[in-house]
Amino acid sequence: MSAPQTISRTVDRLDKSGSPARVLILALVLIGLSVLFSVLPNEMAAPFLIGILAFLALTGVFCIFALTINLIQFSGQSTRNDLTKLMADTSADGILVTSADGQILYANDTYMNMSGAHEPSDIRVVERLFSGTPEVSEAVYRLAQAARERKRGSEEVRLAPSLSGEGAFGWYQLRARPLDRRNGNAITLWTVTETTRERERHENVFQELQHAIDFLDHAPSGFLSVEADGQITYINTTLAGWLDYDLAQVGSGGLVLSDIIAGDGAALITSMTGAAGDVRTQQFDLDLKCRNGKTLPVRLLHRVAYGQDRTPGSSRTLVINRAAGEDREENVRVAEVRFARFFNSTPMAIAIVGENGAIFETNAAFVKLMPLALSGNFEGNQRSVLSAIAERDRDKVLAALKEAGAGKSDIAPIDAALEGAGNRSARLFFSAAENIDGQRRANVFALEMTEQRTLQESFAQSQKMQAIGQLAGGVAHDFNNVLTAIIGYSDLLLNSHRPTDPSFQDIMQIKQNANRAAGLVRQLLAFSRRQTLRPQVIQLSDVLSDVQMLLKRLAGERIELEFRHGRDLWFTKADVNQFEQVIVNLVVNARDAMPQGGKISVRTRNFTPADCASLNETSLIPAEYAAVEVEDNGTGIPDDVKAKIFEPFFTTKEVGKGTGLGLSMVYGIVKQTGGYVFVESTPGKGTIFRILLPRHIPTAGEEEVRKDEAKPVAADHTGHGTVLLVEDEEAVRAFGARALTARGYTVLEAASGLEALERIEEHDGKVDLIVSDVVMPEMDGPTMFGELRKRGIHVRVIFVSGYAEDAFAKNLPEGEDFGFLPKPFSLKQLIETVKANIKS
Numbered sequence: 001m002s003a004p005q006t007i008s009r010t011v012d013r014l015d016k017s018g019s020p021a022r023v024l025i026l027a028l029v030l031i032g033l034s035v036l037f038s039v040l041p042n043e044m045a046a047p048f049l050i051g052i053l054a055f056l057a058l059t060g061v062f063c064i065f066a067l068t069i070n071l072i073q074f075s076g077q078s079t080r081n082d083l084t085k086l087m088a089d090t091s092a093d094g095i096l097v098t099s100a101d102g103q104i105l106y107a108n109d110t111y112m113n114m115s116g117a118h119e120p121s122d123i124r125v126v127e128r129l130f131s132g133t134p135e136v137s138e139a140v141y142r143l144a145q146a147a148r149e150r151k152r153g154s155e156e157v158r159l160a161p162s163l164s165g166e167g168a169f170g171w172y173q174l175r176a177r178p179l180d181r182r183n184g185n186a187i188t189l190w191t192v193t194e195t196t197r198e199r200e201r202h203e204n205v206f207q208e209l210q211h212a213i214d215f216l217d218h219a220p221s222g223f224l225s226v227e228a229d230g231q232i233t234y235i236n237t238t239l240a241g242w243l244d245y246d247l248a249q250v251g252s253g254g255l256v257l258s259d260i261i262a263g264d265g266a267a268l269i270t271s272m273t274g275a276a277g278d279v280r281t282q283q284f285d286l287d288l289k290c291r292n293g294k295t296l297p298v299r300l301l302h303r304v305a306y307g308q309d310r311t312p313g314s315s316r317t318l319v320i321n322r323a324a325g326e327d328r329e330e331n332v333r334v335a336e337v338r339f340a341r342f343f344n345s346t347p348m349a350i351a352i353v354g355e356n357g358a359i360f361e362t363n364a365a366f367v368k369l370m371p372l373a374l375s376g377n378f379e380g381n382q383r384s385v386l387s388a389i390a391e392r393d394r395d396k397v398l399a400a401l402k403e404a405g406a407g408k409s410d411i412a413p414i415d416a417a418l419e420g421a422g423n424r425s426a427r428l429f430f431s432a433a434e435n436i437d438g439q440r441r442a443n444v445f446a447l448e449m450t451e452q453r454t455l456q457e458s459f460a461q462s463q464k465m466q467a468i469g470q471l472a473g474g475v476a477h478d479f480n481n482v483l484t485a486i487i488g489y490s491d492l493l494l495n496s497h498r499p500t501d502p503s504f505q506d507i508m509q510i511k512q513n514a515n516r517a518a519g520l521v522r523q524l525l526a527f528s529r530r531q532t533l534r535p536q537v538i539q540l541s542d543v544l545s546d547v548q549m550l551l552k553r554l555a556g557e558r559i560e561l562e563f564r565h566g567r568d569l570w571f572t573k574a575d576v577n578q579f580e581q582v583i584v585n586l587v588v589n590a591r592d593a594m595p596q597g598g599k600i601s602v603r604t605r606n607f608t609p610a611d612c613a614s615l616n617e618t619s620l621i622p623a624e625y626a627a628v629e630v631e632d633n634g635t636g637i638p639d640d641v642k643a644k645i646f647e648p649f650f651t652t653k654e655v656g657k658g659t660g661l662g663l664s665m666v667y668g669i670v671k672q673t674g675g676y677v678f679v680e681s682t683p684g685k686g687t688i689f690r691i692l693l694p695r696h697i698p699t700a701g702e703e704e705v706r707k708d709e710a711k712p713v714a715a716d717h718t719g720h721g722t723v724l725l726v727e728d729e730e731a732v733r734a735f736g737a738r739a740l741t742a743r744g745y746t747v748l749e750a751a752s753g754l755e756a757l758e759r760i761e762e763h764d765g766k767v768d769l770i771v772s773d774v775v776m777p778e779m780d781g782p783t784m785f786g787e788l789r790k791r792g793i794h795v796r797v798i799f800v801s802g803y804a805e806d807a808f809a810k811n812l813p814e815g816e817d818f819g820f821l822p823k824p825f826s827l828k829q830l831i832e833t834v835k836a837n838i839k840s
Helices: 004-012 018-037 042-068 075-089 107-115 134-148 195-216 237-243 264-268 331-345 364-369 392-406 450-495 501-526 542-546 548-555 576-592 609-615 662-672 730-742 751-764 781-790 828-837
Strands: 096-098 105-108 153-159 168-178 186-194 222-226 232-235 277-289 293-304 316-321 350-354 361-362 414-417 424-430 442-448 535-539 559-565 574-577 597-608 625-632 676-682 686-694 720-725 746-750 768-774 796-801 820-821
Touching: 004 676, 096 107, 105 107, 134 153, 134 168, 168 195, 222 237, 232 237, 232 331, 237 277, 237 316, 264 277, 264 331, 264 364, 277 331, 293 331, 350 364, 350 392, 361 364, 361 662, 392 414, 392 424, 392 597, 392 686, 450 501, 450 730, 450 828, 535 542, 535 576, 542 548, 542 559, 542 576, 542 597, 542 625, 542 820, 548 559, 574 576, 574 686, 576 597, 576 625, 576 662, 576 686, 662 676, 662 686, 720 730, 720 751, 730 828, 746 751, 751 768, 751 781, 768 781, 768 828, 781 796, 796 828, 820 828
Parallel strands: 559 597, 720 746, 720 768, 768 796, 796 820
Antiparallel strands: 096 105, 096 186, 153 168, 168 186, 222 232, 222 316, 277 293, 293 316, 350 361, 350 442, 414 424, 424 442, 535 574, 597 625, 625 686, 676 686
């Protein structure tokens, strides 16, 4: 023990103990000063006293200063240092303290014994004590490097032979911790702990565990452990052999319960619930699914322990093979097992329920359809079928259960909405069940009707949109006649008034507002799919490039507008102008959904049949489409609004900020083009409008075009010839007759197709051009056209209509050529059309 103490004194040389001799000397000095003060004359006593007091004051100041810088310590601190040193001296771990330059400042008995030192000079530092194999040297070097960098470190090494010499090798835990002394010198504390026996105990436990796992792996029954989410964390070798699975697939996310259980049995097993602290065991007769596709009948004894928060832990599940060794004499038991397998594998959801909704037994399909019914969160923490039924339908279901419990038959099925996400629904059938222990019970059979209900709603929505379209088209036709007259007579008035005339601006206001109304009517016609389209072979990216600058101006400075085009885009066939209007409306709507700014992405790509399947849209026919997507990160669209956004005049904007016709026009144009428009939206995150247009493969001679070339218009609007004007609206007919007459034409008027035929007969067919409305009483325009051809009259005909050209072209004789002028039209449009079609 002498060696460690000698070194310890080197470390603790600043620790000084108290001395009785010093106390005695200080007392004698004070007594002597008192005697000297008493014998001094009075004239010397005062200065002497002042000198003594000054000396004592200086001494006090020095002591305070020395105490502050730790030159003086109290005896309590010294006692604590002695206690700390005693703990280090007697520690079972080897302790070594070294300075920054590697000098040994302290070593306790345990470390000296480990190093075999009898004198301080014999002590070896850790780097020299633990040397040998490269693994040991590298571990010690890492610790030394950490100590030099003033970091903590810990390593476990295997040294052969051991330091004690009692074994062929020994295990040691080495730790290095930097310390900073008060004088600023850096030192390192090394701790060496022998862990050989602890390692041996761990190895023994590991060997025993290996034996237990081996016994479990090769037991004659299967065994598995399942997490609450269905993840399989362990199966034994026996069960893996039955299922023909590789054990390496288990425990690393390779298998889930549904992979090895046929049908919906996995949902039945994971539906088990229990109270806080419960340990429940339940028996299931199911079929397992082997990797080769075959099934294996088994019985599962499934045990789960529940925590205080009712969270299920890992299961302990015993699997008994029922395929071999069946006792055929147990006919009742065999039938019971067979029925249990049938009950759990049927696709119809079945449950035995009390008249209050409490669930006694369910099959796997019922658990899959109504998982909330087995959550145990209903009144009194019971499992109830009412937990899975939407609140609005619970009273109907409860009444049906009571009727079935009372033994009533022919109970009408109930279509009920299910709780949870997805707007799911089911049709429930009820029948009486056997009463047990005086409790009335009912059989509940359920079929999911979500898809069928979705189809019904889609069909009803389609019918509603079609009816609204027909109404909008009819209203638009009548408005077009009125607007044609207003615009026409405004043009006539403008021709007779100069710009300096005070009435000129009033007339211009009338015409401009009539044109605005005409724009609304065109949007109605677009929604009703009755507008005139001029389809051309286009590539979507080219059309978007043409309107890119316009879209950026519409989006504004706060909006980031991004364009991303797919490679090798397919061609499609659409009206360029109308398609541009579709994109403009979608970008403007996206901009309005981001009042604080945001980002709009416009993307084009090819859409394959596989992409169609991923959309889960029942109305979409899988095919090849050219797609354009407009996405924003704005406020999104709630589900209750999403179903109405394509209806005309429906808007969520403030009064005066939207007509409600923008998206209805988008819907109509896309549908009339033969495409689809779908919307995906999450409130608070954004919206995606996706437009799919059928792929068009150009034939020889077809060329891709972007814009209609402007037709040169003659400056001279005058002409000559006989024009038959057929129009049932008197105001429109009068305006047209007046305008054409003023330009030099001879105008014949007729209010219907029959009257038009009479006028032609009266003039012996000497008519140069017929301008005819399409929809008229007695005889419409196409019928009149057919009668003219039958009589051998081949005069050029221009049809005038507010409907699309395609709406009546199919009623004309095949191969016939005719002109078309859409309503409403201006005076200039009428004159230019007549001059371009009449024979000179």
